[in-house]
Amino acid sequence: MEDRAGAPMPEEIGAEECLTLISPGGVGRVGFGAPSGPLILPVNYTVHQGSVLFRTAFGGPMDQQLDTGVRGVEFKIAFEVDHIDPASRQGWSVLIQGAAHRISSEEELTAAKAAAVEPWAGGERRLYIRITPVQITGRRIVRS
């Protein structure tokens, strides 16, 4: 469907297809609030049992923010993946809104390590984070 100017209307993508689109893993972006305002940081991620896993540094911006929430209230985070071709102006984007947790139990940590999510940047990035999706939405632009 196109609007009056001939631009294609974005199509909604269902949650299940969104998960399929992001399941190969790769580069995504996390977004969360910090004292200086919202942050967006690229991460190398993997999808494991319906959750998004990535690694970051102990003491880094995310680690610090994970402790600022009121006790018992989950730390809210956004996770976005897109695949957009600037030449054809087509593509899709998926947004996951959910809660972020440090992976701390031995059992979870073993599973996360087996899922082999590797940060690209060097340095100590031993903190494994799991994002549990609460809402999954996606949009696609296709040109005929």
Place this chain on the structure above:
Amino acid sequence: MEDRAGAPMPEEIGAEECLTLISPGGVGRVGFGAPSGPLILPVNYTVHQGSVLFRTAFGGPMDQQLDTGVRGVEFKIAFEVDHIDPASRQGWSVLIQGAAHRISSEEELTAAKAAAVEPWAGGERRLYIRITPVQITGRRIVRS
């Protein structure tokens, strides 16, 4: 420089070089807080006189959030652009933290229209947003 595992350490990119990297425009991502938690949305942007310009829909998620700030306090937003090659695991990312404003004056609107920032998706996207950078940071991963 590499860490013990042989992964390259990320290099900081200065603010001026960050602006140069993003100046061609293209696809970036905006991040901001909403009642449901943080959001990340891809936008087609352009850089105009040191600010980031993009278009969105009146009544959309950003338009709604622009009004939730306390009067006189600027709406904080994150804007991120990256250029990452999954094959070589190299690339850069730039993060702009700043204030987002609706462009409403006739003069600013004329300048924004001349800057020709075009949304790719169809539908009414007549709301021009300007992000005034407060902090500009960037990181680069280079493998030898």
